[in-house]
Amino acid sequence: MNFSPAYAEESDWSHRAKRKGYRIVLSGKSLAYHSESYTMKNKYNKNSLRLLRLTHRIKYRFLNWSYQEFLFNWKWYLIEVVEEIKNGTIHILLAAIMKNLLMLSTTLEERKKRSKGQTIIFKYPYRNIATFI
Numbered sequence: 001m002n003f004s005p006a007y008a009e010e011s012d013w014s015h016r017a018k019r020k021g022y023r024i025v026l027s028g029k030s031l032a033y034h035s036e037s038y039t040m041k042n043k044y045n046k047n048s049l050r051l052l053r054l055t056h057r058i059k060y061r062f063l064n065w066s067y068q069e070f071l072f073n074w075k076w077y078l079i080e081v082v083e084e085i086k087n088g089t090i091h092i093l094l095a096a097i098m099k100n101l102l103m104l105s106t107t108l109e110e111r112k113k114r115s116k117g118q119t120i121i122f123k124y125p126y127r128n129i130a131t132f133i
Contacts (some may be wrong), residue, residue, distance in 0.1 A: 006040055008056035015064040016114075047092055054080075054096035062100060062107045063114070 003009040014024050040049065061070070084093040100107070 003056050003059070005043075005052075006056075007053045008060040011060050012064065015060075047089065050089060051092050051096055051099075054093055055099050058096055058100045059103075059107060062104070063111050 003012060018024060044052065065073070080093060081090070084090045
């Protein structure tokens with residue numbers, strides 16, 4: 001599933017790697033360079049970036065979390081709601097939830113493909129084609 005232009009793709013890739021048997025490790029000597037981060041702030045206003053981040057975070061969970069993870073991670077939902085209320089942006093979280101509900105059938109279809117090990121192909125707006133398994 002496409003997380004373009006930003007947010008949640010690293011979590012998605014990590015989750016897929018773990019499912020394939022890879023171990024995720026933390027290295028203090030590693031460096032991630034995000035060439036688009038400066039551009040993102042110039043292209044989108046603060047609320048648009050927040051909506052994008054929240055929408056993709058929810059989409060990531062629908063794609064990757066088991067039903068048990070949804071049940072046992074309720075505290076993260078509560079933390080998000082409290083954070084958005086404190087920031088006066090609860091309407092953005094509600095919009096992100098609605099966006100995910102509107103595309104839920106597509107997301108669940110994608111989840112089904114992943115569980116069957118099918119290759120997923122999608123187009124990036126800034127690259128030709130990317131293929132993930």
